[in-house]
Amino acid sequence: MKNVLCAVTGAAALLISAPSIAQTTLTVATVNNGDMIRMQGLTSDFTAKNPDISVKWVTLEENVLRQRVTTDIATKGGQFDVLTIGTYEVPIWAKKNWLVPLDKLGADYDVNDILPKIRDAVSVDGKLYAAPFYGESSMTMYRTDLFKKAGLTMPEKPTWDFVVDAAKKLTDKSAGVYGICLRGKAGWGENMAFLTAMANSFGARWFDEKWEPQFNSPEWKKTLTTYVDLMKEAGPPGASSNGFNENLALFNAGKCAMWIDATVAASFVSNPKESTVADKVGFALAPNTGLGKNANWLWAWSLAIPAGSKKVDAAEKFIAWATSKDYTKLVASKEGWANVPPGTRTSLYQNPDYLKAAPFAKMTLASIDAADPNKPTVKPVPYVGVQYAAIPEFQGIGTAVGQQFSAALSGSTSVDAALAAAQSSTEREMKRAGYIK
Amino acid sequence: MARMVTTRRKVISTVAAWLVGFVIFFPILWMVLASFKTELEAFAIPPSFLFFHWTTENYVTVQERSDYFHHALNSIIIAGGSTLIAMLIAIPAAWSMAFSPTKRTKDILLWMLSTKMMPPVGVLVPIYLIFRTVGLLDTRTGLIFILCLGNLPIVIWMLFTYFKEIPKDILEAARMDGATIGRELIYVLTPMAIPGLASTLLLNLILAWNEAFWTLNLSTLEAAPLTVFIASYSSPEGLFWAKLSAASTLAIAPILVLGWFSQRQLVRGLTFGAVK
Numbered sequence: 001m002k003n004v005l006c007a008v009t010g011a012a013a014l015l016i017s018a019p020s021i022a023q024t025t026l027t028v029a030t031v032n033n034g035d036m037i038r039m040q041g042l043t044s045d046f047t048a049k050n051p052d053i054s055v056k057w058v059t060l061e062e063n064v065l066r067q068r069v070t071t072d073i074a075t076k077g078g079q080f081d082v083l084t085i086g087t088y089e090v091p092i093w094a095k096k097n098w099l100v101p102l103d104k105l106g107a108d109y110d111v112n113d114i115l116p117k118i119r120d121a122v123s124v125d126g127k128l129y130a131a132p133f134y135g136e137s138s139m140t141m142y143r144t145d146l147f148k149k150a151g152l153t154m155p156e157k158p159t160w161d162f163v164v165d166a167a168k169k170l171t172d173k174s175a176g177v178y179g180i181c182l183r184g185k186a187g188w189g190e191n192m193a194f195l196t197a198m199a200n201s202f203g204a205r206w207f208d209e210k211w212e213p214q215f216n217s218p219e220w221k222k223t224l225t226t227y228v229d230l231m232k233e234a235g236p237p238g239a240s241s242n243g244f245n246e247n248l249a250l251f252n253a254g255k256c257a258m259w260i261d262a263t264v265a266a267s268f269v270s271n272p273k274e275s276t277v278a279d280k281v282g283f284a285l286a287p288n289t290g291l292g293k294n295a296n297w298l299w300a301w302s303l304a305i306p307a308g309s310k311k312v313d314a315a316e317k318f319i320a321w322a323t324s325k326d327y328t329k330l331v332a333s334k335e336g337w338a339n340v341p342p343g344t345r346t347s348l349y350q351n352p353d354y355l356k357a358a359p360f361a362k363m364t365l366a367s368i369d370a371a372d373p374n375k376p377t378v379k380p381v382p383y384v385g386v387q388y389a390a391i392p393e394f395q396g397i398g399t400a401v402g403q404q405f406s407a408a409l410s411g412s413t414s415v416d417a418a419l420a421a422a423q424s425s426t427e428r429e430m431k432r433a434g435y436i437k
Numbered sequence: 438m439a440r441m442v443t444t445r446r447k448v449i450s451t452v453a454a455w456l457v458g459f460v461i462f463f464p465i466l467w468m469v470l471a472s473f474k475t476e477l478e479a480f481a482i483p484p485s486f487l488f489f490h491w492t493t494e495n496y497v498t499v500q501e502r503s504d505y506f507h508h509a510l511n512s513i514i515i516a517g518g519s520t521l522i523a524m525l526i527a528i529p530a531a532w533s534m535a536f537s538p539t540k541r542t543k544d545i546l547l548w549m550l551s552t553k554m555m556p557p558v559g560v561l562v563p564i565y566l567i568f569r570t571v572g573l574l575d576t577r578t579g580l581i582f583i584l585c586l587g588n589l590p591i592v593i594w595m596l597f598t599y600f601k602e603i604p605k606d607i608l609e610a611a612r613m614d615g616a617t618i619g620r621e622l623i624y625v626l627t628p629m630a631i632p633g634l635a636s637t638l639l640l641n642l643i644l645a646w647n648e649a650f651w652t653l654n655l656s657t658l659e660a661a662p663l664t665v666f667i668a669s670y671s672s673p674e675g676l677f678w679a680k681l682s683a684a685s686t687l688a689i690a691p692i693l694v695l696g697w698f699s700q701r702q703l704v705r706g707l708t709f710g711a712v713k
Contacts, residue, residue, distance in 0.1 A: 027657060032672040037502070056658050061671035064653055071561060071654060077569045079657045189673075244674055249480035264674055274477060274676070 024314040029058045029069055030084040031301065035134050035341040038331060039322055045330055046321045053314045062189075073098050076308045081315045083304050085130060087121040087373065090302060091390045094129040100305040100312055101127045105320040113325070113345045115365075118300045121373045130302035131323040134264070135343030137367035138197060138296045139360075140284040141251065141269055142258045143277060146170055146177070157294070160201070160226060160287045163258065167234035170257035179234030181256035182227070185243040186406035188398025193297055193387040194260070195405055196398075199223040200377040201288045201295035206389050206426075209382050211435040215401075215423035224415050228408055240410035252276060260286055260295065263367055266360035267338060283363040285370060291378050297387035298371035300344065343368055397429045465689070472496070472682035479678040495683035503666055505687055512662035513691065514577050515652070516645035519584035523592045523641055524634075526585075531596035532622065536608060546597065549590040557587070557650050568655060575657040583655065584645045592641050599633025600626070639699060646692050663688040 030036045036059070043055050058080070060068060065084070072079045073093065085093070093099050105111065105128075111119070114132060122130040140163070142154050152166050167179030183194040196206065204219035214220060231239050236250055244261060248268055251259045252275040259265070272278040286296035303319045305312055321327060325347060331340045337357035340348065342364055348354055349365045358364075376386040383389035388398060401422040408418035430436050470486070471479045478489045499505065534542045564583065565574075573579030603626065611625045627634070649664040656665060667688050670681040 032669055032677065033674050034672075040502070058657055058661075058665075059669035060653075060665070061668045062673040064668050068654060071565055075562060075565050075569060077565060077574055079574060245480075245672075245676060249477075249482070249676065252477065253480075253482065255482075262674060268675070 023054055024052060024311050025054045025056060026081045026311060026314055026318055027056050027058060027079065028082040028084075028303075028318070029060065029065060029080045031062050031065055032059050033301070034339075036084065036301070038335065038339065039133070039327075039341075042327075042330060042334065046318060049321070050314075050317060053317065055318065073306045078306075078308060078310070080306060081309050081311045082318055083306060084133070084301055085304055086302070087298065087300050088385065088388050088390055088394070090122045090130045090304065091124050091384055092392055093304075094124040094127075098307050099129045100307055100309065100316075101129055102131055102305070102316060102319065103127070104313070104316050105131065109320050109324060110347075113347050115344060115346055115368055117298060117368055117371060117373070118344055121298060121300055122302050130304035131319045132300040132302045132344040133323055134341035135298075135300035135368060136263045137298055137343070137364065137371050138194070138261055138286050139263050139266070139363055139367045140258060140260050140286055141265065142282050142284065143170075143254075143256075143280050144282045145277075145280040146257045147282070154282060154284050157285050158287045160289050160295075163260075163287045164226065164230050164234075167230060167258060171234040176255055178236045178250075178256055180230060180258045180260075181236055181242065181247045181250050182231060182239065182260060183243055183247065184231065184235075184240040184406055184409045185246070186240075186399065186402040187243075188388060188395050188402060190243045190402060191406055191409075192398045192402040193299075194295075195223065195227065195402075196387045197286065197297040198227065198295040200293045200386065201286070201291065202226075203289070203291045203293070203378040205377045205379050205381050207382060207430075207435075209380055211382055211430055213423055213426040213430060215419045215426065220419060221415065224405060224408060224419060227405075228415055231409055232411075240406045262299075263343065263360070263364040266364065267342075267358065270360065271338075283360045285363065285367060293376075293378055294367075294370045296367045296371050298368065298373055299387070391433075391435075393429055393433045397426050400425045400429075468682045469686050471679055472686045474679050476676040476679045479682070480676055495679045496687075498680055499670070499683050499687065503669065503684075505666065508661060508663045508666040509687075509691060511577060511656075511660055512646060512664075512688075515580045515584060515660070515662050516642055518577070518581040519588065519645045520638060520641045522581065522585045523588050524638060527589060527592040527596050527637075528622075528634075531593050531600050532626065534593075535597055535600035535603075536605065546594065549593060553587075553590050561654060564651075565655070574655060575660050577660045579655060580652060580660055580662070583651045584648055587648070587651065588641050588644055591644070592637055595637045595640070596630075596633065599630055599637070602633075603629050635699075639696075642695075643692060 030040075040057050040059070043057075047054060066089075069080065069083050069085065071077070073083070090099070094101075111128065115135065118132045118135045119128070122128060122132055140154070140158060147154055147166070147170070150166075150169050152169065154166075155162065163180070169179070171177065171179040183191045185191055199205070199220060202219050202223040204217060204223050205214050208214055236242070236255060242250070244265070247256070247259055247261060248265055250256050251265075251269055254277050259269075266281075266283060269275050269281050270278050275281075286294045288294045303322060305315045305319070309315060323344065325345065328340045328345070328348060332353070337351075337354045340354065342348070342358070342361070349361060355361050371386045373384050373386050373390075375381075381389075383391060385394075388394050404413065404418040404421045404425075407413040408415050413421075427436070472495055473491045473493065474485075474489055475492060475494070478485060534546065568574045568579055573582070607629070608621060608625060611621050616625065647664075649668075652662050652664045653668060656662065667681070667684050670677055670684045
């Protein structure tokens with residue numbers, strides 16, 4: 001009896017004296033992309049390893065998220081502890097001291113394993129300000145069966161001349177097959193992402209070294225003329241309202257012989273559950289004109305901590321977990337190698353299991369390697385960024401120019417008029433912002 | 438002969454009315470249909486109308502990923518709360534302006550309306566800073582407050598026009614019989630203004646339910662209503678129409694049901710006023 005009493009008292013004492021775990025709740029803001037939703041589903045692995053931290057998710061549409069997060073961080077609202085941001089925001093926000101540098105990600109995090117181009121894109125002055133969750137470039141996806149039927153062979157590094165020629169030959173409007181599907185919907189992250197990357201391959205640039213807009217250059221004229229002519233002859237009807245998702249649906253339904261877009265699309269078009277042409281897709285680099293630059297971009301959805309957050313340590317633990325090699329293994333064990341977030345770590349592209357599960361892996365890596373945010377085009381530029389210029393004004397001017405180019409595609413204005421309007425609106429905004437006099 | 442023409446006219450006008458009704462209702466029907474399709478079918482060109490593989494997987498996914506009832510409850514509290522408070526403020530305001538106007542009444546009304554002409558994003562940062570300072574970010578109280586402020590001008594204007602229709606003589610008669618202001622409001626004015634009050638209430642409720650600027654920008658999780666729930670199903674990279682449609686169908690369901698139930702009373706109330 002005495003023993004029992006002792007045991008009970010002891011247990012009670014232990015219970016009382018046990019250190020109560022102070023719970024830290026992290027609020028993570030993110031976008032509704034497949035890889036992020038998968039991460040949301042795997043949160044229990046993180047909370048099991050860190051019982052003192054709980055995670056709450058705020059998932060929003062990309063533009064809503066950008067506005068929401070920008071307002072919060074600019075006013076130091078403190079509503080979020082971890083933000084999902086792109087390579088466009090990282091350099092701008094880091095320079096404004098809005099982000100916490102990530103220097104405590106842990107000894108086994110292996111920062112050097114992050115792909116150098118992606119790491120560059122999320123670093124400022126050598127300091128990492130965001131950890132890449134998944135990275136992407138753009139590449140050419142094409143229908144191997146249609147190419148074979150037309151007697152064409154897609155080179156690994158196609159030129160624009162080849163793509164234009166092949167697109168015309170592959171178009172069969174009576175059968176509802178179009179030679180090429182490209183973005184046409186206006187927006188700095190929509191048609192301008194594609195067209196800026198395309199312009200880079202033609203040797204064009206947004207601004208010269210003195211921030212003077214360059215839409216009056218022959219390179220831009222050649223870019224836009226090639227694009228509009230190609231889409232008129234070999235593109236699907238109503239292309240000026242097509243973005244990533246519309247083209248994805250067209251390609252998956254077998255309506256496009258070629259599609260140049262984000263490398264993440266590769267896993268969608270080769271997934272038999274989503275695509276009717278899953279076993280007939282080949283991959284090549286984005287086209288070039290022989291000037292040494294391909295028409296491919298670079299982007300990484302990354303996790304960052306807003307300055308002023310009171311939960312930096314817990315947030316950094318979460319970021320280290322979500323962007324680690326172990327997380328990749330966790331996704332592979334639960335959902336298969338084809339579903340791991342791509343484009344961030346060198347080790348992933350050396351993993352034979354991944355290379356076997358993802359036939360597009362080699363081309364994704366080659367595309368990422370081919371993009372250089374610090375030297376995006378042939379001539380020197382004063383800005384960082386491949387398919388954008390990382391200045392706060394770019395969202396506005398990029399969308400205004402995108403509207404002009406979308407109008408040129410739909411035929412409501414001419415190429416020359418669109419370029420002239422783009423030049424004058426960009427000049428006006430750059431003057432207003434004080435870049436030029 | 439005359440009878441035949443009347444019948445034919447009746448048939449034509451009935452068909453025309455149904456046709457117009459169908460055209461207006463079609464987007465909602467299309468959304469409901471899309472919510473039962475797979476993502477690939479929702480995006481298919483040409484689209485299939487009824488003959489597709491019906492599935493409820495989108496509703497299952499939406500339920501798994503988000504807490505619908507939490508968002509729906511927030512929507513009910515925020516829309517209901519802001520509507521009630523707006524009505525409580527607007528009824529006396531509109532009453533005084535309709536029945537004892539001063540020479541400034543017109544200016545005040547116009548000034549109130551002018552606040553609606555400013556795009557809300559223009560005051561987002563100051564409001565956000567105020568909310569942060571007083572701790573109202575991501576709270577239902579904060580959202581009730583801001584939606585109430587936003588809808589007040591419209592509510593006051595609507596009530597003002599309804600009240601103005603009521604003959605002053607009736608109120609004077611009530612006063613002659615010794616009614617106080619409170620009694621006059623409750624027993625004389627309110628019964629006569631019920632159609633106007635009901636339609637203003639419903640319109641304000643719908644406006645508050647659908648409000649998607651302040652609710653998206655000032656809430657995070659705890660106070661997030663159904664607009665935030667819908668916004669989480671749009672995706673820049675990946676097909677999302679079917680899931681977004683399922684989320685939207687769930688989001689409009691409560692207000693749609695409320696509309697159906699109150700439709701009869703509302704229409705009766707409105708026609709009552711019209712006949713009078």
